[in-house]
Amino acid sequence: MLDILELGAVEARAALDSGEISAVELASAYVAAAEETAGLNNYVALTADHALEMAAASDARIAKGEAGLLEGVPIGVKDLFCTAGYISTACSNILTGFIPTYESTVTANLWREGGVMLGKLNCDEFAMGSANETSAYGPAINPWQAADGADLVPGGSSGGSASAVAARSALLATGTDTGGSIRQPAAFCGVVGLKPTYGRCSRWGIVAFASSLDQAGPFSRNVADNALMMQAMAGFDPKDSTSADVPLQDLSAAVTLGVKGMKIGIPSEYVLDGMDPEVVKIWQQGQDWLRAAGAELVDISLPHTKYALPAYYIIAPAEASSNLARYDGVRYGKRVESESLDEMYALTRAEGFGEEVQRRIMIGTYVLSAGYYDAYYLKAQRVRRLIRNDFDTAFETVDAILTPATPSAAFPIGRKVDDPVTNFLNDVFTVPANLAGLPGMAVPAGMNGDGLPLGLQLLARPYDEATLYAAGQVLEDAAGFTANPIRRAGGVQ
Amino acid sequence: MTSNLVSGVSGEWEVVIGLEVHAQVSSNAKLFSGASATFGANPNQNVSLVDAAMPGMLPVVNHECVRQAVRTGLGLNAEINLISVFDRKNYFYADLPQGYQISQFKQPIVGEGKLRIDLPDGSSRDIGIERLHLEQDAGKSMHDQHPSKSYIDLNRTGVALMEIVSRPDMRSSIEAAAYVRKLRSILRYLGTCDGNMEEGSLRADVNVSVRRPGQALGIRTETKNLNSLRFIQQAIDFEVARQIEILEDGGEIDQETRLFDTTTGTTRAMRSKEDAHDYRYFPDPDLLPLVISQKEVDELEMGLPELPDQIKDRLTADYGLSAYDAAVIIEERETALFYEAASEGYDRKLVANWMTVELFGALNKSGQTLSKCKVLPEQLGSLVGLISDGTISGKIAKDVFAVMFETGSDAASIVKEKGLKQVSDSGAIEALIDTVIAAHESEVAEYRAGKEKLFGFFVGQVMKQSGGQANPGMVNQILRTRLDK
Numbered sequence: 001m002l003d004i005l006e007l008g009a010v011e012a013r014a015a016l017d018s019g020e021i022s023a024v025e026l027a028s029a030y031v032a033a034a035e036e037t038a039g040l041n042n043y044v045a046l047t048a049d050h051a052l053e054m055a056a057a058s059d060a061r062i063a064k065g066e067a068g069l070l071e072g073v074p075i076g077v078k079d080l081f082c083t084a085g086y087i088s089t090a091c092s093n094i095l096t097g098f099i100p101t102y103e104s105t106v107t108a109n110l111w112r113e114g115g116v117m118l119g120k121l122n123c124d125e126f127a128m129g130s131a132n133e134t135s136a137y138g139p140a141i142n143p144w145q146a147a148d149g150a151d152l153v154p155g156g157s158s159g160g161s162a163s164a165v166a167a168r169s170a171l172l173a174t175g176t177d178t179g180g181s182i183r184q185p186a187a188f189c190g191v192v193g194l195k196p197t198y199g200r201c202s203r204w205g206i207v208a209f210a211s212s213l214d215q216a217g218p219f220s221r222n223v224a225d226n227a228l229m230m231q232a233m234a235g236f237d238p239k240d241s242t243s244a245d246v247p248l249q250d251l252s253a254a255v256t257l258g259v260k261g262m263k264i265g266i267p268s269e270y271v272l273d274g275m276d277p278e279v280v281k282i283w284q285q286g287q288d289w290l291r292a293a294g295a296e297l298v299d300i301s302l303p304h305t306k307y308a309l310p311a312y313y314i315i316a317p318a319e320a321s322s323n324l325a326r327y328d329g330v331r332y333g334k335r336v337e338s339e340s341l342d343e344m345y346a347l348t349r350a351e352g353f354g355e356e357v358q359r360r361i362m363i364g365t366y367v368l369s370a371g372y373y374d375a376y377y378l379k380a381q382r383v384r385r386l387i388r389n390d391f392d393t394a395f396e397t398v399d400a401i402l403t404p405a406t407p408s409a410a411f412p413i414g415r416k417v418d419d420p421v422t423n424f425l426n427d428v429f430t431v432p433a434n435l436a437g438l439p440g441m442a443v444p445a446g447m448n449g450d451g452l453p454l455g456l457q458l459l460a461r462p463y464d465e466a467t468l469y470a471a472g473q474v475l476e477d478a479a480g481f482t483a484n485p486i487r488r489a490g491g492v493q
Numbered sequence: 494m495t496s497n498l499v500s501g502v503s504g505e506w507e508v509v510i511g512l513e514v515h516a517q518v519s520s521n522a523k524l525f526s527g528a529s530a531t532f533g534a535n536p537n538q539n540v541s542l543v544d545a546a547m548p549g550m551l552p553v554v555n556h557e558c559v560r561q562a563v564r565t566g567l568g569l570n571a572e573i574n575l576i577s578v579f580d581r582k583n584y585f586y587a588d589l590p591q592g593y594q595i596s597q598f599k600q601p602i603v604g605e606g607k608l609r610i611d612l613p614d615g616s617s618r619d620i621g622i623e624r625l626h627l628e629q630d631a632g633k634s635m636h637d638q639h640p641s642k643s644y645i646d647l648n649r650t651g652v653a654l655m656e657i658v659s660r661p662d663m664r665s666s667i668e669a670a671a672y673v674r675k676l677r678s679i680l681r682y683l684g685t686c687d688g689n690m691e692e693g694s695l696r697a698d699v700n701v702s703v704r705r706p707g708q709a710l711g712i713r714t715e716t717k718n719l720n721s722l723r724f725i726q727q728a729i730d731f732e733v734a735r736q737i738e739i740l741e742d743g744g745e746i747d748q749e750t751r752l753f754d755t756t757t758g759t760t761r762a763m764r765s766k767e768d769a770h771d772y773r774y775f776p777d778p779d780l781l782p783l784v785i786s787q788k789e790v791d792e793l794e795m796g797l798p799e800l801p802d803q804i805k806d807r808l809t810a811d812y813g814l815s816a817y818d819a820a821v822i823i824e825e826r827e828t829a830l831f832y833e834a835a836s837e838g839y840d841r842k843l844v845a846n847w848m849t850v851e852l853f854g855a856l857n858k859s860g861q862t863l864s865k866c867k868v869l870p871e872q873l874g875s876l877v878g879l880i881s882d883g884t885i886s887g888k889i890a891k892d893v894f895a896v897m898f899e900t901g902s903d904a905a906s907i908v909k910e911k912g913l914k915q916v917s918d919s920g921a922i923e924a925l926i927d928t929v930i931a932a933h934e935s936e937v938a939e940y941r942a943g944k945e946k947l948f949g950f951f952v953g954q955v956m957k958q959s960g961g962q963a964n965p966g967m968v969n970q971i972l973r974t975r976l977d978k
Contacts, residue, residue, distance in 0.1 A: 325592020
């Protein structure tokens with residue numbers, strides 16, 4: 001019997017068009033799966049009725065031969081995206097109960113192409129975190145379990161998105177990536193995640209974390225599905241001044257191109273002291289796969305890599321401290337009443353923002369203050385330029401770069417939460433692409449000895465997502481990664 | 494040049510003034526949102542999602558506001574920066590929804606320029622412009638609507654302002670007022686700001702310090718948000734007197750921001766330098782650097798109207814008007830256009846006189862504006878034409894003008910209808926003179942005995958006899974020959 005939840009998006013589209021399955025059937029199966037796996041806490045709002053209505057409309061369009069790219073495909077939405085009429089809180093208490101009247105450009109694009117909204121997915125509060133542990137809704141859980149049965153983090157900040165796609169409670173999901181928030185959870189959950197080139201996907205209607213780094217992207221269970229979703233969600237948007245008016249390549253076609261003759265860079269600076277040997281091994285494995293498929297491997301140097309994390313942890317909090325100033329209790333969201341305006345601000349923001357968000361606001365405020373601006377913010381911006389220059393130089397000789405996606409596999413919930421600096425290191429391989437504005441993709445490449453997924457990261461030139469899809473498909477084919485997380489078996493309460 | 498020095502108890506002081514003028518850009522929409530920028534709507538009617546800083550909303554620059562800033566820069570003979578940058582100025586206030594104002598800090602759209610001010614004595618002087626930048630206005634907090642709560646109106650939030658910063662080149666409150674008057678005039682000519690100070694479209698922050706002549710600059714204070722020329726002068730005069738008194742008493746000036754009290758005409762401290770906000774400026778990451786092409790700047794320059802200084806130069810050099818009359822005529826573009834149309838083909842200087850004295854006097858008295866005035870430019874011109882060709886006297890012309898102002902009729906038809914045509918027939922005038930001489934024999938004798946000031950009496954009598962219509966020049970001439978023979 002057909003297991004409807006095991007269909008990929010491309011396969012599901014074919015099955016829908018052929019009439020083998022209906023959109024309502026597919027949406028119902030996903031709603032049921034989301035309800036069954038509610039213990040993973042990856043949904044913060046399941047919009048079942050809305051999903052079934054949208055699915056019925058999809059069936060009608062399919063019948064009329066008017067199907068869009070994603071017609072009838074059930075999609076989960078990170079809670080950072082504003083969805084008209086549905087709660088949109090960035091998983092923060094300060095936005096408790098906030099229901100926007102407007103739809104983000106990216107989700108509007110998905111619905112325009114026939115996507116079916118399943119609900120809102122858990123994430124780190126204001127996307128600040130690498131383990132989905134800062135969410136006001138509590139942590140989302142990785143459907144993969146540790147060998148000892150302990151609950152693992154799904155990564156973050158788009159932890160709910162990665163968890164839901166891996167757990168088969170969403171066929172596709174949106175995420176956002178500011179320093180690795182798509183690629184790291186994708187790697188932790190054994191799914192495919194793309195951070196597009198900065199400017200590819202409109203930021204309009206997405207709660208801002210760090211405007212110069214934030215970029216929306218797709219989660220899927222395979223590379224071809226990812227290309228399909230990216231094709232639908234990306235595009236120039238005049239409502240976002242940083243949106244790029246650069247034509248999108250044919251990404252679904254790119255999936256079949258292979259890597260023959262492609263030059264792939266291997267950066268020496270991504271070999272870290274004390275890195276998990278299993279991560280080193282999978283990275284080597286990835287290189288061998290690409291070489292076997294006809295790519296030429298080239299040793300490259302990205303000399304300013306070691307400054308990426310410090311620069312990121314100045315720039316991102318600086319922008320965040322300003323972006324989050326609007327949550328002041330005056331117009332919407334939480335307000336703690338007080339006699340004085342200043343006290344109202346202080347009480348509202350102290351109660352509304354969690355610890356990690358407050359920490360970053362304070363760091364950001366500090367690095368922008370008079371007398372510190374030049375030493376921190378301005379210097380970090382110069383470092384950012386150098387990092388981009390590193391990549392530009394590398395891309396003069398290579399077409400793509402292969403690195404590990406994360407320094408380790410998923411870790412147990414609560415393990416690192418008390419040590420912010422160690423948590424920050426999760427982003428060490430992913431942050432440079434955000435600073436440089438480059439596209440990056442995480443692809444599942446294998447399992448470690450504990451049976452947990454490990455991912456590889458591919459980076460390419462700005463606006464060259466096609467190369468990522470071509471190389472990503474080669475890695476996917478070679479890895480033959482088909483394992484399902486055990487949660488799928490119903491092990492979740 | 495007249496001295497602007499102020500005498501204190503202990504000697505003379507030089508006043509140093511710089512102005513920051515906030516001019517609301519004339520545009521349909523706000524600087525970064527599509528909401529209407531018109532004045533006078535109901536509270537919170539002109540507010541978009543962007544203005545209210547809803548989550549996920551992004552600013553998109555309204556290019557018309559950019560063009561208006563460039564036009565203004567060109568009108569101020571200023572350098573246009575083809576690349577400029579929007580920064581965020583961060584501070585918390587209830588009427589600032591984003592928690593920051595988008596402004597331009599390090600790289601403004603317009604750099605150095607200059608503005609020529611016209612002083613009451615007819616002289617002119619150049620004042621340096623340091624920069625012009627674009628920024629968002631804040632909303633309005635209303636503290637008088639409820640006993641314990643404040644109300645917020647976001648209509649003004651996000652409306653485009655040009656902040657125009659002068660060099661500290663002004664030396665008296667009169668010069669400061671002349672600067673604002675001229676700036677307002679240029680903005681109105683350009684159509685880049687309506688200059689309506691009462692509605693807050695144009696407001697000034699004044700930086701004032703005093704020093705001994707030739708010494709280094711003194712410590713300055715900044716008095717915020719002055720929305721009339723009178724308040725600007727009052728605030729400066731008060732600050733000058735206050736600062737001189739403190740310094741002469743051996744005190745020091747605190748560098749501080751002050752508020753002007755319109756009821757008392759005094760200023761008071763608002764916040765000191767120590768309490769100054771740390772605005773944490775940084776480039777707005779939601780906006781790319783603002784790039785304009787030289788081609789667009791050139792096109793905007795081609796489209797500029799003739800500006801007040803150019804017109805003034807023409808009026809004084811080509812038409813021979815006094816600097817004062819020219820300055821009065823050119824302050825408003827509408828007036829200048831009226832003058833050009835009225836004086837075309839007539840005595841330019843005489844038309845200027847009639848405009849500045851009779852027409853402006855009548856408008857002032859009746860509280861009318863030029864645009865509502867019934868007298869059309871051509872009509873004023875033909876009235877002056879009737880004086881020039883001797884059809885009517887200047888005195889009669891005043892009566893004719895009064896009727897024109899009331900009814901909007903042509904001067905010629907009023908003259909005809911009321912039979913006011915000047916009598917220039919020498920025979921008729923001689924007859925009138927004979928009658929007057931015959932009726933005043935004793936006065937004639939006194940005059941001939943040397944009481945020459947009686948001449949005016951005879952002129953008056955003749956004019957009276959003529960019903961004011963006799964040509965006064967001819968009356969004078971003929972009367973003299975008759976009396977002196």
